[in-house]
Amino acid sequence: MSNPLPRMRATTILAVRRDGKVAIGGDGQVTVGETVMKSHAQKVRVIRGGKIVAGFAGAAADAMTLFEKFEEKLERFPGNMPRASVELAKDWRSDRVLRRLEALLIVADKEHGFIISGTGELIEPDDGILAIGSGGSYALSAARALVDNTQLDAKEIVQRAMHIAGEICIYTNTNISILETS
Numbered sequence: 001m002s003n004p005l006p007r008m009r010a011t012t013i014l015a016v017r018r019d020g021k022v023a024i025g026g027d028g029q030v031t032v033g034e035t036v037m038k039s040h041a042q043k044v045r046v047i048r049g050g051k052i053v054a055g056f057a058g059a060a061a062d063a064m065t066l067f068e069k070f071e072e073k074l075e076r077f078p079g080n081m082p083r084a085s086v087e088l089a090k091d092w093r094s095d096r097v098l099r100r101l102e103a104l105l106i107v108a109d110k111e112h113g114f115i116i117s118g119t120g121e122l123i124e125p126d127d128g129i130l131a132i133g134s135g136g137s138y139a140l141s142a143a144r145a146l147v148d149n150t151q152l153d154a155k156e157i158v159q160r161a162m163h164i165a166g167e168i169c170i171y172t173n174t175n176i177s178i179l180e181t182s
Helices: 060-076 081-094 136-149 154-168
Strands: 008-010 013-018 021-026 030-032 035-038 044-047 052-058 103-108 113-117 129-132 177-180
Touching: 013 052, 013 103, 013 136, 013 154, 021 044, 021 052, 021 103, 021 154, 044 060, 044 177, 052 060, 052 129, 060 081, 060 103, 081 103, 081 113, 103 129, 113 129, 129 136, 136 154, 154 177
Parallel strands: none
Antiparallel strands: 008 030, 008 052, 013 021, 013 129, 021 177, 030 035, 044 052, 052 103, 103 113
């Protein structure tokens, strides 16, 4: 039997790696069903002393749990974000409780970027551009065009691409938070 109550959702995240820097941005919109409940949510964070950026799309409480689990994996495998990401994906897929969490994560540093899902997927795009959430396809398309046709830095690409996604996707707004690695 499905739950008749609509789920709370946080939507679009975009990360871009360029010229030795990585920037991540998230829109501020949180919806419950078809209602905007919050317009200035913080969906991105910097972890590991500013070396890794992370963001989530999906159920907010589930994503917070996953952030904690990812940080635990980083403690277990210090300096090895790829290994921590693989281990989180394995746990997420095999653990009964974690498997029920409804969220996606992006984690990135200067060398690697991953999309991690609860179905066990661990994707590292070839071009260093990662996007998830309702407006993720729009943000990804805009970011790829900006990378190919401008000299903008990672942060400016994230800003412009997220703004474009916010103008197209009804579940994404233009209250964008952007963070960079140090």
